[in-house]
Structures are given as structure tokens and as C-alpha cells.
Amino acid sequence: MLHRFRKQNAMPVQECPSCAHPAQGGNGEDQTLTKVANGCRCRIRRHRAHGAIRQRLLDLGFVPNAEIEMIRCATLGDPLELRVGDYYVTLRKREADLIDVRAA
Amino acid sequence: MSPAKKNIMIGLAGQQNAGKSTIFNMLTGANQHIANYPGVTVDKKAGNYHDELGRVEVVDLPGTYSLTSFSLEERVARDFLLRERPDAILNVIDASSLRRGLYFTFQILEMSFPVVMALNMVDVAEAQGRKIDHEKLGRLLGIEVVPTVGRKGRGKQELRPALRRAAREERGEDEGFQDQHGLRINYEELEEHIAAVHEQLLESENLVKAVPLRWMAVKLLEGDSEALKLLRRHHAQADAVMDAVSAATAAFQGKMDITPADYIVTCRDRLAASLVEQCVEVTKADTVRFSEKIDRVLLHRAFAPIFLVLTVYLIYELSIVQGYKLTFLTWPALAWVRTFVAGLLPDPGLLHDTILRSMSLWMVDSVNTLLNYVPIFLILFALIAILEDSGYMARIAFILDRVFQSFGLHGQSTLPFILGGVFTGGCAVPGIMATKGIPDERSRLATILTVPYMNCLAKIPLYTLLVSIYFAAYKSYLMLFISTITIIMAMIIAKLLTSTILRGRETAPFVMEMPNYHMPTLMGVLRRAVDRTWVYIKKVGTIVVAVAVVVYVLLQFPGLPTERMAYFDGRMDEAIATFRENIQETPYAEILSDDQAVLNLLNIANTYREAKLAASTQEASSAVDDRYEALHPEIFPLLRPRDADARTISRHLRGLSTERSNLRTAIREETIVYSYFGTMGRALEPVTQYAGFDWKINVALISSFAARESSVATLGVLFQEGADESLSLEERMERSGEATGFTPLHAFALILFFALYPPCLATTIMVKVQTGSYKWMLFSIIFPTVFGLAVASGVFTISTWLGLSGIQAMVGFYFLALGTAIGLSFLPDPAWKKPATPFPHAPKEA
Numbered sequence: 042m043l044h045r046f047r048k049q050n051a052m053p054v055q056e057c058p059s060c061a062h063p064a065q066g067g068n069g070e071d072q073t074l075t076k077v078a079n080g081c082r083c084r085i086r087r088h089r090a091h092g093a094i095r096q097r098l099l100d101l102g103f104v105p106n107a108e109i110e111m112i113r114c115a116t117l118g119d120p121l122e123l124r125v126g127d128y129y130v131t132l133r134k135r136e137a138d139l140i141d142v143r144a145a
Numbered sequence: 146m147s148p149a150k151k152n153i154m155i156g157l158a159g160q161q162n163a164g165k166s167t168i169f170n171m172l173t174g175a176n177q178h179i180a181n182y183p184g185v186t187v188d189k190k191a192g193n194y195h196d197e198l199g200r201v202e203v204v205d206l207p208g209t210y211s212l213t214s215f216s217l218e219e220r221v222a223r224d225f226l227l228r229e230r231p232d233a234i235l236n237v238i239d240a241s242s243l244r245r246g247l248y249f250t251f252q253i254l255e256m257s258f259p260v261v262m263a264l265n266m267v268d269v270a271e272a273q274g275r276k277i278d279h280e281k282l283g284r285l286l287g288i289e290v291v292p293t294v295g296r297k298g299r300g301k302q303e304l305r306p307a308l309r310r311a312a313r314e315e316r317g318e319d320e321g322f323q324d325q326h327g328l329r330i331n332y333e334e335l336e337e338h339i340a341a342v343h344e345q346l347l348e349s350e351n352l353v354k355a356v357p358l359r360w361m362a363v364k365l366l367e368g369d370s371e372a373l374k375l376l377r378r379h380h381a382q383a384d385a386v387m388d389a390v391s392a393a394t395a396a397f398q399g400k401m402d403i404t405p406a407d408y409i410v411t412c413r414d415r416l417a418a419s420l421v422e423q424c425v426e427v428t429k430a431d432t433v434r435f436s437e438k439i440d441r442v443l444l445h446r447a448f449a450p451i452f453l454v455l456t457v458y459l460i461y462e463l464s465i466v467q468g469y470k471l472t473f474l475t476w477p478a479l480a481w482v483r484t485f486v487a488g489l490l491p492d493p494g495l496l497h498d499t500i501l502r503s504m505s506l507w508m509v510d511s512v513n514t515l516l517n518y519v520p521i522f523l524i525l526f527a528l529i530a531i532l533e534d535s536g537y538m539a540r541i542a543f544i545l546d547r548v549f550q551s552f553g554l555h556g557q558s559t560l561p562f563i564l565g566g567v568f569t570g571g572c573a574v575p576g577i578m579a580t581k582g583i584p585d586e587r588s589r590l591a592t593i594l595t596v597p598y599m600n601c602l603a604k605i606p607l608y609t610l611l612v613s614i615y616f617a618a619y620k621s622y623l624m625l626f627i628s629t630i631t632i633i634m635a636m637i638i639a640k641l642l643t644s645t646i647l648r649g650r651e652t653a654p655f656v657m658e659m660p661n662y663h664m665p666t667l668m669g670v671l672r673r674a675v676d677r678t679w680v681y682i683k684k685v686g687t688i689v690v691a692v693a694v695v696v697y698v699l700l701q702f703p704g705l706p707t708e709r710m711a712y713f714d715g716r717m718d719e720a721i722a723t724f725r726e727n728i729q730e731t732p733y734a735e736i737l738s739d740d741q742a743v744l745n746l747l748n749i750a751n752t753y754r755e756a757k758l759a760a761s762t763q764e765a766s767s768a769v770d771d772r773y774e775a776l777h778p779e780i781f782p783l784l785r786p787r788d789a790d791a792r793t794i795s796r797h798l799r800g801l802s803t804e805r806s807n808l809r810t811a812i813r814e815e816t817i818v819y820s821y822f823g824t825m826g827r828a829l830e831p832v833t834q835y836a837g838f839d840w841k842i843n844v845a846l847i848s849s850f851a852a853r854e855s856s857v858a859t860l861g862v863l864f865q866e867g868a869d870e871s872l873s874l875e876e877r878m879e880r881s882g883e884a885t886g887f888t889p890l891h892a893f894a895l896i897l898f899f900a901l902y903p904p905c906l907a908t909t910i911m912v913k914v915q916t917g918s919y920k921w922m923l924f925s926i927i928f929p930t931v932f933g934l935a936v937a938s939g940v941f942t943i944s945t946w947l948g949l950s951g952i953q954a955m956v957g958f959y960f961l962a963l964g965t966a967i968g969l970s971f972l973p974d975p976a977w978k979k980p981a982t983p984f985p986h987a988p989k990e991a
Binding site: 088116118119128129 | 242548651
């Protein structure tokens with residue numbers, strides 16, 4: 042536990058200032074992808090989606106353990122733009138809500 | 146080793162947009178045929194070619210992201226592979242998204258098919274800074290990898306022998322699947338469970354023949370429902386196997402804290418990542434970062450809408466405003482064609498032309514009206530191609546998705562709407578064609594059915610006509626109204642459709658890759674602009690011409706009753722008699738003694754007048770004089786009278802000419818009254834009167850179903866009175882409107898109906914092509930007619946009752962529609978409420 046906490050603090054703060062904010066849940070606990078703030082990185086823990094949606098997400102690289110970076114949201118707050126590996130993908134909040142992540 | 150099979154079958158498989166079709170065309174050329182897969186309406190495209198050894202049949206499988214069982218296409222592709230067992234699979238992969246493409250390759254390898262990989266669009270990948278070592282990739286995968294550029298036909302020579310080599314091993318009909326070809330994916334911690342399930346599967350002889358067992362074992366552990374069905378069909382102890390699978394799943398999840406399904410994709414992803422790392426050399430790392438920098442500005446939360454509006458305005462300005470100016474340059478060419486054709490045809494008769502002449506000119510006019518838009522389309526489609534190729538189109542979808550989403554549509558509906566003419570005027574035919582890329586079935590259908598509501602270019606002449614007659618003072622308001630009401634109504638209809646009849650359709654999440662910004666190439670943009678314009682021209686060449694003939698017949702036949710005909714002939718004879726009487730005294734009376742000579746003189750005088758009008762310079766004008774003098778020396782003095790006698794004749798000739806064209810007009814009008822369309826239009830009057838349409842409007846609307854352009858053309862014919870006093874159609878309609886009581890409110894109801902009017906014939910045919918069903922085609926005709934008439938009637942009747950003027954009715958209706966749209970956007974989407982249905986054998990939570 043302590044070990045995990047220390048690791049979290051060691052993260053370069055300038056890269057993602059909002060992750061340090063307690064409201065963002067940046068303490069290594071699972072949260073949904075929607076809650077990740079802009080500029081923050083996280084790792085996919087599991088999908089709560091099933092069937093076709095899950096498959097589509099997997100096809101586009103949202104596989105467990107993949108590193109995801111939240112880039113921005115559109116003007117009206119939805120959809121989101123994320124970085125998966127070396128490419129950028131858009132996702133609606135409805136689907137992002139079905140993905141559990143942990144801050145990387 | 147058995148000798149190579151002479152005739153082989155190749156399955157062409159790959160993900161969407163990997164360029165499968167271009168590879169297919171490259172391999173098979175023109176030898177293609179399309180059928181349906183047994184039992185489903187999914188296109189099965191097959192083609193063949195011959196090499197030294199024999200015939201090679203290539204079957205194009207539906208483009209899918211993977212080989213699971215979640216969509217119809219995936220199931221079809223998979224059933225085909227299992228049932229038909231092609232001798233080899235040609236796996237087409239987009240080289241610029243290799244990593245995700247590999248997921249698919251792994252799945253085919255796992256089904257133990259011999260595979261050849263076509264690493265397509267290597268040029269694009271290289272331009273983006275990714276150099277792929279295809280030989281190394283082939284070595285690691287254990288298959289042949291051929292770099293290709295489908296568009297340029299590169300790789301064809303290498304692919305054919307590679308396919309032969311892969312298909313070399315012959316397999317008996319009843320034999321099971323051969324052991325693994327190529328790379329075997331290592332599922333590490335899961336391997337022991339896979340092996341255990343594999344053992345159990347081996348017990349069933351049927352299953353051994355039917356499916357590749359390792360693949361089956363993996364699928365069962367993944368919880369794939371179709372695999373379970375296969376198991377039940379072929380394996381006697383299916384339940385025992387399933388118990389073992391469930392136990393293995395639970396044990397694995399307990400140990401690893403991850404479902405086997407997730408673990409399997411993680412393994413595949415890790416493998417794909419390591420292959421990419423080993424084989425791809427990144428030469429330009431900064432394109433990604435560069436794109437992201439641009440997006441920080443263009444997709445900035447506050448500025449994004451501003452850039453979007455600017456882009457839209459630029460498209461409007463360049464294509465519609467400037468393109469329209471271009472048509473002033475191209476129109477003379479089209480007019481010249483008409484004159485040329487008219488010159489080839491038999492001369493006009495006194496009152497009646499031959500069918501050959503009138504029908505040919507009718508067709509030339511119909512085609513010309515459509516071809517007139519070609520410059521606008523070229524510019525519009527080129528600009529849209531720039532948007533697509535540069536990558537900004539995807540950003541537009543990103544910005545607007547939230548709006549579309551509220552109405553059951555999809556961010557990717559943007560392109561079809563833009564092509565259809567959401568703000569500028571476009572054409573629904575390419576618009577509907579562009580819906581092919583929308584992954585969400587429900588949104589796709591809703592988009593297909595609402596694209597025709599956009600402002601197709603051909604609707605604009607009628608709008609312009611009505612607005613300039615009845616709303617001259619409010620011109621800009623009306624234009625703003627027209628361009629925004631269409632999108633508002635389309636959204637309302639999309640919402641209605643998606644929450645009622647389309648409710649049960651499959652939906653898909655808006656998951657879209659955001660492409661890097663990319664400098665569009667001149668050739669790429671030109672090709673796409675020309676291709677799309679060509680689709681439009683083909684429409685002109687085929688459907689519109691065919692329909693023009695039908696409309697012509699329906700407008701001209703059965704023709705005038707004999708007694709009316711005799712009446713008009715009598716009046717013409719009278720006029721000629723008067724003319725003769727008047728010119729008796731002149732020396733020219735002799736040469737004009739027979740009727741044919743008078744007719745000749747009339748026709749020549751007409752063409753002479755036209756030629757003089759067309760001559761823009763003094764020299765051209767005297768050239769015309771010289772030409773006519775040389776052609777018709779004996780009557781030229783009458784065309785350009787210099788003495789008193791000639792002047793007398795000329796004056797009376799003008800009178801005769803006016804009388805003739807008046808009679809011709811009267812005949813034309815009465816012909817339409819008596820025509821089939823006229824009868825139909827009058828028959829509809831009792832229904833359409835609530836919308837304020839009289840039979841003339843009805844006729845125009847009916848004929849515009851063929852092609853929108855004809856509405857104005859038909860109105861032009863219907864409002865003939867005054868045409869020969871060179872009054873414009875506007876003035877003529879205004880004049881006859883005063884007589885019949887056609888008010889701005891009538892005009893408004895007409896505009897409204899026209900905005901909601903069913904798609905033209907060409908578009909409905911496109912609807913059939915894209916939905917694959919006549920049911921939707923019929924729906925796309927009937928629903929808008931009923932809906933449009935209901936709205937127009939409602940607005941007209943209520944406004945009449947309230948005593949509103951046209952402009953008041955417009956404002957009232959606008960806010961009502963806007964309010965409805967906003968209200969509907971808050972209605973929850975039926976697909977949202979439905980809980981995500983877990984697939985049948987979802988492993989229970991540990």
C-alpha cells in the first residue's frame with residue numbers, strides 16, 4: 042500500500058497537474074475512464090461493456106493493460122479524444138463509462 | 146507430396162478501409178460477379194483469374210474488424226471460412242495501422258488457414274513516416290508478406306505466385322483442419338487450460354472435421370456464443386465440455402484477476418506490439434506531435450466551433466457563390482449545343498412541331514439544366530475531398546457528434562449531410578453513397594433517410610424563384626430560413642425514426658480513429674472530385690434522360706381534342722390571310738404566295754433575330770448579316786428592311802409572328818391541361834388545396850419527382866402567358882398569381898413542402914442500393930410525401946385561419962420547429978436505456 046502510494050508521488054507532476062488533485066481519484070484506485078482529467082495517463086483495468094461494444098473497443102486498441110492518455114473533450118463535453126499507443130481515438134462518454142482504469 | 150491443385154479458391158479478408166476492394170479489382174480485373182451469401186442479404190463478391198496452373202477464384206469476404214460473432218458481417222465471414230474452407234486466405238492489411246490489422250491476422254492464423262498478407266498502402270505508411278520491413282514481418286509470422294499499393298496496381302505480380310505457394314498443400318474433403326500454418330500465438334498462463342479443453346474437443350470426430358480445434362478451444366474460453374453453437378451441433382458431450390470451460394474460466398480468473406477473454410486480447414495485443422516494434426522503423430516521429438499541436442488550436446473547446454463555421458462559410462463562398470459565377474462561362478457552351486441540335490432537327494412547323502423535334506429539344510433542355518451545375522459540383526467535391534484527405538472531416542465529426550447523438554445519429558453522419566447540401570446545396574446521391582462508412586446500423590439508416598431533406602442544388606432554382614417573387618423584401622431571412630429549417634426538420638425526422646421504426650436496429654459506439662493531419666495531394670483531390678461529379682453526370686445520362694422522356698409523354702399526351710385543334714388552326718389561317726391582305730400591294734407578295742414560303746420566312750426571321758441578339762460585337766453582327774444575305778438572298782431585304790415596302794412587310798410579319806407564338810403557347814398550355822399529368826394534378830387538387838396548391842403546382846411537383854430541376858422548367862411551361870413579351874418567369878408568375886390569388890402564404894407552403902419533398906428518382910435508387918431493400922426505397926418516397934403534405938397543409942390552413950401573412954407564418958413555424966427539435970433532443974435515446982445485454986456464456990464473476 043505504502044509502496045504504491047510512494048510510486049504515485051514519484052510521478053512527474055508537471056505532466057499531469059490535475060492527477061494530483063484528490064477529486065480526480067489519482068491514488069491508484071480504479072475509476073472509470075470518464076473521470077480521468079485532460080492530460081492524464083492511465084492503464085485499462087477491465088471492460089464492463091459486453092458483446093459488440095466490447096469487441097469494437099478491443100479492436101481499436103482499448104485492451105486491458107494498454108496505456109491511455111486523455112487528450113480533450115469536444116466543445117459540448119462529449120465525445121472524448123484519447124491517445125492509445127501512437128494513435129488518437131474518439132470515444133463517447135457513454136462508452137468511456139464502461140471502461141475501468143487505474144492511473145498510470 | 147501431392148501435385149498442386151489446378152483450380153483453387155482464395156478468400157480475401159481484412160478489416161474495413163484496408164483497401165480490400167482495390168486489391169480485389171487488381172487481382173480479378175473485370176471478371177467479377179455479385180451474389181448473396183446463402184440465407185443473408187450480404188453481398189458476396191467473387192471474381193476469378195487464370196494463372197499457369199489453372200483458375201483461381203477470389204471471394205471477397207465482408208470487411209470486418211475481427212472474426213467474432215457480434216455483427217452479421219463477421220458471422221458471414223466466419224461461416225464462409227468454416228464451411229467453404231478456401232485453399233488460402235489473402236489477408237489485406239492497411240500498412241499504416243499495422244498493429245490493429247494484426248489482431249485480425251492472428252485470428253485467421255488461429256483458424257489454421259494458409260495465409261498470404263497483402264501489406265497494402267505501403268506508400269501512405271511511408272509518407273507518414275513508417276517503414277515496414279515486410280520480409281522480417283513475414284518471417285516472424287511464418288507467412289508470405291507482399292507489400293502492395295492497390296491503387297497503383299503494385300504487388301499484383303508478386304501476389305499471384307505467393308497465393309499459389311500458400312495453397313499448395315492439398316486437403317481431402319473430409320479431413321480435418323491441418324495443423325497450424327505460420328505463427329502460433331502463445332497465450333502463456335492460459336495455455337494449460339487451452340490444452341485441456343483441446344483434449345476434450347479431440348474426443349468428437351465430427352468436431353475434428355468441422356472446425357480447427359485450437360481455435361475452438363480459444364473461442365470457448367473467450368465465451369464466444371457462435372462457438373458454443375458449433376460445439377452443441379457437433380460434439381456429443383457438449384455440456385461436459387462447457388462445464389470444463391466454465392471451471393477453467395473461474396480458476397483462471399481467480400488466479401489472475403482477469404477474465405480469459407480479456408487475457409486473450411492482451412496476449413494478442415502484446416504480440417502485435419512486439420511485432421510492430423521489431424518490423425516498423427519510424428522515420429518521422431513528429432507527424433503525430435505536429436497533428437496534436439494543430440489540434441490544440443483547431444479543436445480547442447472554445448475556438449473549435451468558430452473554425453468550423455469559418456470552414457463552412459469558405460466552402461459556401463467558393464463553391465456556391467464563385468461556382469455560380471463559373472456557370473455564366475459554361476452556360477453559353479450548353480446553349481450552343483441546344484442551338485446546334487435545334488439546327489439539325491426538322492424546322493418548326495407553323496403551329497405544331499414534329500415529335501422528333503419537340504422531344505429532342507425537351508431532352509437537351511433537361512440535360513442542360515443538370516449539366517449547368519457541373520462546375521459547382523467540381524469545386525464543392527474538390528473542397529470536400531480536401532477536408533477528408535487533410536483529416537479535418539474527422540474533426541468535424543468529433544465536434545458535432547454530441548449534436549447528432551441527441552437525435553440518434555452519429556458523428557460520421559456529417560459527411561453525408563455535407564455532401565447532400567446541409568448548408569450550401571449539394572446532391573443527395575453522393576451523400577447517400579457516403580453513408581457506407583457509418584458503423585452504426587441504426588444511424589446509417591436514419592442518415593440515408595434524412596440526407597434527401599438537405600438542400601439539394603436542384604431545389605434552389607425553385608426557392609430562388611418563389612423568394613424573389615413573393616418575399617423580395619425578406620430575401621435574406623427566407624434564405625436563412627430555408628438553409629436551417631432543412632437541418633432542423635432532418636433532425637426531428639431522424640429522432641422520430643430512430644425512436645420508432647428504427648428502434649430495434651443495431652447501434653454501434655462512436656469509436657473513430659482520429660487521423661493525423663496530412664497534406665492532400667492534388668491528384669487525390671482531383672480524382673475524388675471528378676469521381677463524385679461523374680456519378681452525378683451518370684445520373685444525368687441515364688435516369689434523368691429516361692425520366693425526361695416519360696415526363697414528356699405524360700405532359701404531351703393524349704393531346705388536344707380535335708375541335709380545339711381545328712379552332713387553333715382556323716385562327717392561324719385567319720392570321721395568315723390578314724397578313725397576305727396587308728402585303729398585297731408590295732412587290733414581295735409574289736414570293737410569299739404559298740404557305741410554305743411564309744413559314745420559311747417566319748422561321749428564318751426568328752433564327753436571324755436570335756443570331757443578331759447573340760452577336761456581341763459590331764463585327765459579329767455584320768458577319769451575321771453577311772451570312773444571312775448569302776444564304777437567303779431573295780428574302781434578306783425583308784429581314785433588314787431598307788425600303789418602305791419591305792418595312793411594311795416586316796411590321797406585319799412581326800404581328801404574324803406574335804400571333805403565332807401566342808397560339809403556340811395557348812396550345813402548349815391546353816395540351817398540359819388535357820395531358821395525363823394535368824388530369825393527375827387536378828385529381829389531387831381536393832387533397833392539396835389544404836396546402837394551397839392548385840393543379841399547376843401539383844403538376845410541377847409531380848414532374849419534379851423525376852429530377853428536382855424540372856419543377857422550375859415545368860412551372861415555366863405552365864406559366865406561359867407573357868413569355869413572348871420577354872417577361873421573365875418571375876413576372877409571369879406574379880401576373881397570373883394576381884389573377885388566381887396566389888399569395889406569399891401559398892408560396893411559403895410550397896417552399897415548405899418542397900423542402901420536405903421525397904427524394905428524386907435517382908436518390909431513391911441510391912437508397913435501394915445502400916439499404917439493399919425496396920421496402921426502404923418505398924418508405925423514402927411515401928413518408929416524406931405524407932409528412933410534407935401534412936406539414937404544408939397544417940401550416941397553410943392554420944395560418945389562413947389565423948390570418949397570418951407568409952412571413953409571419955414563416956417566423957411562427959421556424960420557432961415551432963426549432964422548439965420541437967430542442968425538445969426532442971432531450972428525449973433519452975431508446976438504445977441507452979436498454980442495459981447492455983451480456984453475451985450468453987459470459988463467465989460468472991469470480
